[in-house]
Amino acid sequence: xxxFIAALLAVASCAxxxxxQSSEPASTSPPLTLVxxxxxxxxxxxxxxxxxxxVRAAEAGRTVAxxxxxxxxxxxxxxxxxxxxxxxxxxxxxxxxxxxxxELGGKRSARIAVADAIGNRARIGSALAEADxxxxxxxxxxxxxxxxxxxxxxxxxxxxxxEALRAxxxxxxxxxxxxxxQQRADVLRINAxxxxxxxxxxxxxARDNLARRIGQPVTGVLDxxxxxxxxxxxxxRPIAPAGTLALAAARADATTADAQxxxxxxxxxxxxxxxxxxxxxxxxxxxxxxxGVSIPIPLFNNGRASVTQxxxxxxxxxxxxxxxxxxxxxxxxxxxxxxxxxxxxxxxxSGPALASATEAARIARIGYREGKFGQLDLLDxxxxxxxxxxxxxxxxxxxxxxxxxxxxxVAAAPSLEENDR
Numbered sequence: 001x002x003x004f005i006a007a008l009l010a011v012a013s014c015a016x017x018x019x020x021q022s023s024e025p026a027s028t029s030p031p032l033t034l035v036x037x038x039x040x041x042x043x044x045x046x047x048x049x050x051x052x053x054x055v056r057a058a059e060a061g062r063t064v065a066x067x068x069x070x071x072x073x074x075x076x077x078x079x080x081x082x083x084x085x086x087x088x089x090x091x092x093x094x095x096x097x098x099x100x101x102x103e104l105g106g107k108r109s110a111r112i113a114v115a116d117a118i119g120n121r122a123r124i125g126s127a128l129a130e131a132d133x134x135x136x137x138x139x140x141x142x143x144x145x146x147x148x149x150x151x152x153x154x155x156x157x158x159x160x161x162x163e164a165l166r167a168x169x170x171x172x173x174x175x176x177x178x179x180x181x182q183q184r185a186d187v188l189r190i191n192a193x194x195x196x197x198x199x200x201x202x203x204x205x206a207r208d209n210l211a212r213r214i215g216q217p218v219t220g221v222l223d224x225x226x227x228x229x230x231x232x233x234x235x236x237r238p239i240a241p242a243g244t245l246a247l248a249a250a251r252a253d254a255t256t257a258d259a260q261x262x263x264x265x266x267x268x269x270x271x272x273x274x275x276x277x278x279x280x281x282x283x284x285x286x287x288x289x290x291x292g293v294s295i296p297i298p299l300f301n302n303g304r305a306s307v308t309q310x311x312x313x314x315x316x317x318x319x320x321x322x323x324x325x326x327x328x329x330x331x332x333x334x335x336x337x338x339x340x341x342x343x344x345x346x347x348x349x350s351g352p353a354l355a356s357a358t359e360a361a362r363i364a365r366i367g368y369r370e371g372k373f374g375q376l377d378l379l380d381x382x383x384x385x386x387x388x389x390x391x392x393x394x395x396x397x398x399x400x401x402x403x404x405x406x407x408x409x410v411a412a413a414p415s416l417e418e419n420d421r
Contacts, residue, residue, distance in 0.1 A: 031223045034141050037214050041137045044215030048133060051126035058119035065115035068108065069101040074275055089282055095290055097277025105269030110262045117256035120416045124249050131245055131411040138404040140210045144218070145227040146397040147203035150390065154199040157386045158192040164379060165189045188379065227396055230346045231403075239336070239410055241328035248413030250317075250324035257310070257317035264310040268303035270296045328409065335406040342399035349392040357381075357388035 042048060079091045168185040172178070207218045241247045273294040280287050364381035367373035 029220045031221045032218060033223045034138060034226060037141050037210065038134055038137050040214035040216060041133060042130070045129075045133050045213075047129045048126070051122075051129035055119070055122045055126050058115070058122035062112070062115040062119050065111040066108070069103060069271075071101070072099040073097075074099050074277055092282040093279055094282070095277045095279040097275055097290065099273050099275040099292075099294075102272045102274060104271055105266040107263070107266045107269075107271075110259070110266040114256065114259040114263050117252065117259045121249070121252040121256055123414055123416060124245065124252050127411070127414045128245050128249060131408050135404055135408040137210075137213050139401060140206070140213055141222070142227075142397050142400045142404070144203070144206040144210045145222045145224060146393055147199070147206040148222055148224070149227070149393045151196070151199045151203045153386055153389045153393070154192070154196045157382070158189070158196045160379075160382050160386075161185070161189040161192040164382075185379075227400070228350070230343055230350070230396070230399060239332050241325055241332060243412055244328055244332075244409065245411045245413050246328045246331075246409065247321075247325055250321040254314070254317040254321045257314035261307065261310040261314050264303065264306045267306065268298070270298055332406070332409050335402065335409055338402040339399070339406050342395065342402045346392070346395040346399040349388070349395040354388050354392050357385040361385040 073096075075096045076094075078093045078095070079086050080089050081087075082091075085091055165182070165185040165188075168182040172182045211218045275290075275292040275294070277290040277292070278287055279290050361381045361384070364373055364378045367377070
């Protein structure tokens with residue numbers, strides 16, 4: 001009888017012991033916070049390097065667009081290797097000079113406008129890359145913290161199952177329970193230990209994925225206080241898509257297309273090439289000046305088709321901009337609802353529901369210790385508590401993920417006023 005009572009006390013205290021062990025910090029080093037993870041990921045992200053290189057390329061393209069056409073050296077020799085008086089080089093006439101292309105129709109300013117639009121689009125693309133990286137790292141951090149919490153819950157459940165198996169063995173030996181009760185408890189222990197192994201692998205994978213993003217191993221603890229925090233979220237305020245990155249990218253594409261139309265129109269006006277040369281007459285050893293003008297004739301390609309193509313592309317870009325405005329507004333409204341619902345679910349799951357399940361498990365332990373409840377009642381209460389904790393973990397993960405996606409949608413576009421000037 002004394003051994004039986006000792007087993008009951010062990011079962012009653014197993015949950016509190018396991019919970020205390022799971023809540024102990026694994027390391028004395030400061031936790032890896034989300035802010036720190038984002039900073040590390042930004043320093044090691046190839047996507048940001050690519051976006052930065054794109055901005056540099058656009059800036060170089062702006063410089064190239066501002067250059068004027070290069071002059072050409074003109075050199076030719078006439079009246080040589082002929083017959084009669086033109087035999088040899090006695091009557092040769094050598095002309096050497098420079099040809100200066102003159103751009104007309106505002107081609108240079110049109111090129112600069114296109115380059116400026118491309119540069120602004122590249123800067124917005126860089127901001128998009130930063131926002132996408134922030135979302136990806138945040139989601140990996142959420143996955144890693146949730147995996148840590150699931151692992152702690154699985155270990156606690158395994159500890160409860162082991163203690164329940166010992167208690168069942170004592171009852172069977174004392175003749176107070178059927179051997180079936182011990183077999184049932186052993187099956188629950190095996191399943192619980194298998195769940196620990198499976199959850200451990202998932203936690204390791206989550207940490208490895210986060211480590212790949214931040215460029216260094218994740219060996220310390222994570223910021224569980226951040227994970228447990230659910231910010232107050234009242235009625236959703238409508239958020240206009242204006243000023244967001246998604247809409248800014250569509251507007252930048254439309255601006256680039258409009259600049260391409262202007263460039264196509266300017267290219268319909270032919271350029272003029274002026275030349276100034278000096279001609280040397282071999283026969284008299286005299287020198288004469290030669291001036292020339294060259295004007296192309298737009299006979300076969302007058303540029304009209306290019307303008308039509310540019311206008312069609314501009315119409316397409318404007319339509320895509322309007323579609324992006326509608327899609328962004330809908331996505332933001334949907335994301336706001338998801339955040340509000342996830343916040344409510346997380347607060348309930350980690351608050352009243354978890355408190356009720358904890359109290360039910362506490363009562364079951366007391367009743368089992370006093371002989372008022374059976375083993376199945378205790379195991380059912382502990383299993384309900386474990387499932388409630390798992391549901392709370394999932395609800396918190398859903399809340400943080402929804403919030404991260406909303407922040408990605410409403411991320412502000414960078415100011416391009418200075419670049420436009």
